[in-house]
Amino acid sequence: MLEDNNKIKVALAGNPNVGKTTLFNAITGSKQHVGNWPGVTVEKKSGFTKYKGYDIEIVDLPGTYSLTAYSMDEIVSRNFIIEEKPDMVIQIVDASNLERNLYLTTQLMELETKIILALNMCDLATERGDKIYLNKMEEMLATPIVKTVASQEKGINHLLDKVIEERNNDQHHGHEIGYGDEIEEKIFEIEKILANDTEITEKYPLRWMSIRLLEGDENIKDKVNKSSVASKINDVLDSIDQEEYEADIADKRYSTINIIFPQICTRANQVLTKSDMIDRVLTNKYLGIPIFLSLMWGAFELTFAFATPFMDMIEIAFTWLAGMVSTNLQPAWLASLVGDGIIAGVGSVLIFVPNIFILFFLLSLLEGSGYLARAAFIMDRLMYKIGMHGKSFIPMLMGFGCNVPAIMAARSIEDDRDRLITILVVPFVSCGARLPIYILFAGTFFGRQAGTVIFAMYVLGILVAVASAKLFRLTVIKGKPAPFIMELPPYRVPKLKSALIHMWDNGAMYIKKAGTIILLGVTIIWILASFPWGVEYGSESSYVGIIGHLFEPFLRPLGFDWRISVALVFGFVAKEIVVGSIGVLFGVGDNQEALSQSLLADPGITPLNSMSLMVFSLLYMPCVAAMSVIKKETGSWKWTIFAILYGVAVAWIMAFVVYQGGKLLGY
Amino acid sequence: MVTKGENMKMKAHSKMLLAFLLGCSYIIAGTIQSSTGIIRILSGKPITSGLPHIITEALYIPHDILSGLILILLGTVFIYGFMELCQGIEEGIAYVYVGTLLAMIFAGIYLLVTTGNILEAYLLKNEDFIGWTPLDDLRPEIYLGFVSLIAYAKWKKQFDVKNE
Ligand SMILES: Nc1nc2c(ncn2[C@@H]2O[C@H](COP(=O)(O)OP(=O)(O)O)[C@@H](O)[C@H]2O)c(=O)[nH]1
Ligand SMILES: [Mg+2]
Numbered sequence: 001m002l003e004d005n006n007k008i009k010v011a012l013a014g015n016p017n018v019g020k021t022t023l024f025n026a027i028t029g030s031k032q033h034v035g036n037w038p039g040v041t042v043e044k045k046s047g048f049t050k051y052k053g054y055d056i057e058i059v060d061l062p063g064t065y066s067l068t069a070y071s072m073d074e075i076v077s078r079n080f081i082i083e084e085k086p087d088m089v090i091q092i093v094d095a096s097n098l099e100r101n102l103y104l105t106t107q108l109m110e111l112e113t114k115i116i117l118a119l120n121m122c123d124l125a126t127e128r129g130d131k132i133y134l135n136k137m138e139e140m141l142a143t144p145i146v147k148t149v150a151s152q153e154k155g156i157n158h159l160l161d162k163v164i165e166e167r168n169n170d171q172h173h174g175h176e177i178g179y180g181d182e183i184e185e186k187i188f189e190i191e192k193i194l195a196n197d198t199e200i201t202e203k204y205p206l207r208w209m210s211i212r213l214l215e216g217d218e219n220i221k222d223k224v225n226k227s228s229v230a231s232k233i234n235d236v237l238d239s240i241d242q243e244e245y246e247a248d249i250a251d252k253r254y255s256t257i258n259i260i261f262p263q264i265c266t267r268a269n270q271v272l273t274k275s276d277m278i279d280r281v282l283t284n285k286y287l288g289i290p291i292f293l294s295l296m297w298g299a300f301e302l303t304f305a306f307a308t309p310f311m312d313m314i315e316i317a318f319t320w321l322a323g324m325v326s327t328n329l330q331p332a333w334l335a336s337l338v339g340d341g342i343i344a345g346v347g348s349v350l351i352f353v354p355n356i357f358i359l360f361f362l363l364s365l366l367e368g369s370g371y372l373a374r375a376a377f378i379m380d381r382l383m384y385k386i387g388m389h390g391k392s393f394i395p396m397l398m399g400f401g402c403n404v405p406a407i408m409a410a411r412s413i414e415d416d417r418d419r420l421i422t423i424l425v426v427p428f429v430s431c432g433a434r435l436p437i438y439i440l441f442a443g444t445f446f447g448r449q450a451g452t453v454i455f456a457m458y459v460l461g462i463l464v465a466v467a468s469a470k471l472f473r474l475t476v477i478k479g480k481p482a483p484f485i486m487e488l489p490p491y492r493v494p495k496l497k498s499a500l501i502h503m504w505d506n507g508a509m510y511i512k513k514a515g516t517i518i519l520l521g522v523t524i525i526w527i528l529a530s531f532p533w534g535v536e537y538g539s540e541s542s543y544v545g546i547i548g549h550l551f552e553p554f555l556r557p558l559g560f561d562w563r564i565s566v567a568l569v570f571g572f573v574a575k576e577i578v579v580g581s582i583g584v585l586f587g588v589g590d591n592q593e594a595l596s597q598s599l600l601a602d603p604g605i606t607p608l609n610s611m612s613l614m615v616f617s618l619l620y621m622p623c624v625a626a627m628s629v630i631k632k633e634t635g636s637w638k639w640t641i642f643a644i645l646y647g648v649a650v651a652w653i654m655a656f657v658v659y660q661g662g663k664l665l666g667y
Numbered sequence: 668m669v670t671k672g673e674n675m676k677m678k679a680h681s682k683m684l685l686a687f688l689l690g691c692s693y694i695i696a697g698t699i700q701s702s703t704g705i706i707r708i709l710s711g712k713p714i715t716s717g718l719p720h721i722i723t724e725a726l727y728i729p730h731d732i733l734s735g736l737i738l739i740l741l742g743t744v745f746i747y748g749f750m751e752l753c754q755g756i757e758e759g760i761a762y763v764y765v766g767t768l769l770a771m772i773f774a775g776i777y778l779l780v781t782t783g784n785i786l787e788a789y790l791l792k793n794e795d796f797i798g799w800t801p802l803d804d805l806r807p808e809i810y811l812g813f814v815s816l817i818a819y820a821k822w823k824k825q826f827d828v829k830n831e
Contacts, residue, residue: 266758277761278768287744291769294737298776301734306779309786312793452733 006054008167011081013108014092015101016063019120023092023150024060027160051160054167059086065100067107069212069219081111082204087167088114090159095125095132095147098265102257105141109176112205114166117145118159123152130267137264139285139381142175142484173384176207178485179252183245186214188411190236197229215249216242259488275491279374288378295371299362300458301451303355304439310354311439318347336537337526341584345522348583348595349514349576352436357507359432363400364502368494372397380484386466387473388425389418390484396422396465399429400458401506403626406431407633417479421472423633424643425465427622428650430458432510433575437617440579441610444596453614461618464650513574521570521577525584544585558616558655559609568616574623608667612659619651683752685818686763689770689811690745696728696807697738704732727805738807741769767815774812780804 014020024030028047045060061080062073069075081089091108093101108115117137125132138145144162148155166172178184190210194200200209200223212220213233224233262276263283272280282288322343329335366372375397380390392413399406403426410422430438435454442453473479528543535542540549540562547569548562555565563585571578586598599605621644622630631640703719707730714720714730723730744766751759781804788796 272758272761274764277758277764280758280761281744281765284747287740287747290740291744294740294769295772297733297737298773302776302779306783309783309791312787312791316791452731455733 009057009086011059011086011089013061013089015065018092018094019150020092026150026153026156069217090116090118092118092120095119095122099261106177106253110208115143116162119147120150122147123149132265140260176485177256193229193232197227215246292375297455300455303359304451307354307358311351314351341526344583345580349518349580356432356510357503360506361503364499365494370489370491377486386470388469392422396429399426403427403431404629407629417477421469425468428461428465430461436579438614444599445607445610517574518576518580522580525581559612559659561604608662612655615658616651616655621647686745686749690742693738693742697735700728701732701735703730767819770812770815773808777808
């Protein structure tokens, strides 16, 4: 075993005529014939070298343009990589012909081995005036890259240094090509089936195998047909149009290369397209993340500020309606139910429809432009450092809408642990249902700074999600994230129509919820506030008062009185109910006054405890729907209960810090 | 005679100049905006006198930290482009292009906010908006964004290069 410690086995792969054999000879000092490998009949060519105390074995593979199964060369090459499991593969890349060479790179990435790119023929590229941005290339492909000129034996030692460095590096975090939702779903489905066969699981990278099957690779099909999962796999494969998939998959590889290429190389006399220019800036190492944050901030600023006149219009309508009801409806209890209960409660939720519509409209513009997919890529390195999968970023962004589909979207994450972490942290991402709470309180107490306060809530949600992920990685769910699947669609001017549809779908869901579960919730609260028979409506001796006082001791340190406590307890059903119940409980009496005015007038509510309330509502626990989908997706009560308890604990601590800290500072 | 190459160089020069001027303007405006925002928060009251007041009044700069930081970011994008162009990296033009796009996006955001306020003031006759005029909403994001719009319109053709 000791001997093994300084042995490294390296395979050389690459397109034909990129200088593989020349490099092989330069490293091993042998005099192999420089020319193409004439097929399988030839013995495997391998040579040895000693470098810095390591015994390095180099194997020269046949030159191939891809690793599909069209030729025997390709099968030999990939079988060697899969079956003999070299420590790493050096792909020799012709620097003067990068674009074509990258196709093989994308396939090697899928084999899940460590890769080093040797950028050979640099002399030719430089002579021609091409510029290659090495750092950017390393960043985008997530592989180490070394410049070489094999024919002059330049860069060989540097390459060997990298080999040793990589061999001792277990922080490898690869990038792979993403193939779009439809294909990714199939890949995932097949992977799940393949995972049931231990023999396959041990030997092959499952994602790679699934992609090969979808591309109709006969060689792989034969292997699967001999396995225990043959019939299930064939069922899936029979259900799709294989040729179409094959074409789509190849297309996706080429289009990803087309987007990456201009970022890492400028050919002499080549001009940048608009899309290239945009990418150059938006994926910039230093500017990328700040630009992303500022665009999101802009979206929230608009969500708040542009919506106010429309909110005011809705409010005017509801005030008028409430006035009509209280003067015209008999008997008095019915007027109170409709006026104080339903209109005050549902109305206080419906007021936020303009915000919901604007936010979804803006998010779908960002998505439709192709920017959100870039954002996931920009965030990947950061996410990896935190211990999250880059792909988790998409469910987290979806969480801005509603956590339920976001938790389901985590299905697209292959690795079970990556997935579990994502599911557990998504509820911290602030969903649309929480927005009304911020708008109500930030708008009431923070005036012109409201947009910034709301943005801060969203950022806090993300920070808590991310910090929790790190914590889970270090404690309960150890391990490191799987490779990142990058999808870089071309930039497009977003389509107004699809943005409107997206906006309508989500907005309609919100309105529907207001008409169903929230209507029910506020009715129940009204009933609890009106009974036992004869008590003053919404007073401390009503049932609401009793429930509120039950929870108040627990919430008092956070600055919440019994009315807020009730709202929070019922908010567990759906977070809109928090605002709905506040509408029912604070809008008491004078219907002419807007809810925000009653809040301002209430001595129990200050800017500080409204801040604490926003923080607590953001974090405290997933709503019932989110909780049930967590149960469904994790299949475990343990993790579901964990999610609730952890959420409440974090929310309590954060709100405590905000409230008590704020008091100490004199707010 | 001006050769084609020299002509191209002149165009690059005017873009460099623009990137430099816009970059500086955004950074200066952003710095004032953020720092007066900080002063306002630390002192706990609005700034109504002194040099900061005179400057911000004259330049229509609000006192706000975050939006100020975004102005600084926009300025940095332009300066980044300026520096690359100075070093002879032609691709630096990408930063000028994206800088003008971002500048226009943020100008658009604040124009929409103003539109909302116009609705409040003149349609809904909200009491909070008594005495308000649209000019009160003028801010660097809007007027500097307008400069970017002109630059964008002027160079639209050159940004619109097609890949052969
Ligand atoms: N200019 C230049 N030529 C190279 C370089 N590396 C290899 N070559 C030449 O490229 C040709 C193909 O090399 P070979 O090693 O047979 O490529 P293989 O097919 O990948 O094994 C030979 O004529 C080499 O001399 C390099 O870095 N620069
Ligand atoms: Mg050869």
